[in-house]
């Protein structure tokens with residue numbers, strides 16, 4: 001899968017993608033990430049990308065021309081790609097949308113604005129407008145990295161442990177269970193006995209109960225379409 005990122009801060013993307021799961025996926029050739037500096041698609045000597053908003057108001061707005069020139073440059077190879085604009089006004093990004101992007105797109109262009117946003121006319125050239133959450137960021141780059149990271153984790157072979165992606169929380173419809181590792185006793189804080197028992201059936205049940213308990217406490221909105229068994233466990237918790 002190929003990601004092409006349009007931004008005025010390429011170093012934000014380039015720094016992050018070298019590490020962790022993404023770094024390994026890049027080294028395996030499962031993923032390709034190309035970053036384009038929008039300033040390279042300007043036509044003035046100052047490489048200007050923003051201007052004052054028509055109608056007045058605080059801050060600056062990013063001009064359409066660099067986005068248009070960059071998108072036309074990418075489209076010149078006539079290969080299919082999904083163009084995604086990151087924006088606070090976008091549709092909510094979820095695990096389900098990550099799965100959809102992974103299944104449907106061989107290439108994605110992630111368009112990152114800054115300042116108070118970008119000229120509305122850029123939206124005529126994009127397929128999706130996406131927001132990663134109900135909070136205001138300073139630009140689209142972190143959102144682009146969230147999308148790249150979550151989509152790459154779903155690509156078969158990217159994690160090296162097929163179970164990891166399947167076991168990831170949100171994939172199952174509720175939050176993850178608690179995790180523990182050595183030491184067994186840290187300043188009197190002990191690992192739950194059940195996890196030391198070697199009884200895999202008991203461990204699986206304990207983990208399911210804990211996951212449902214966590215979900216009931218922090219994200220009851222996720223508790224939909226539970227299996228009859230999960231519903232039974234949940235009722236025991238209430």
Ligand SMILES: N#Cc1c(-c2ccc3ccn(Cc4cccnc4)c3c2)n[nH]c1N
Pocket residue numbers: 086087088090112113114115116117118130131132133134135136137138139140141143
């Ligand atoms: N995805 C996503 C986002 C963004 C986001 C994405 C792109 C830009 C380009 C500029 N800003 C700053 C800005 C500030 C105030 C008003 N409008 C825009 C962005 C914020 N914020 N929160 C999200 N979940």
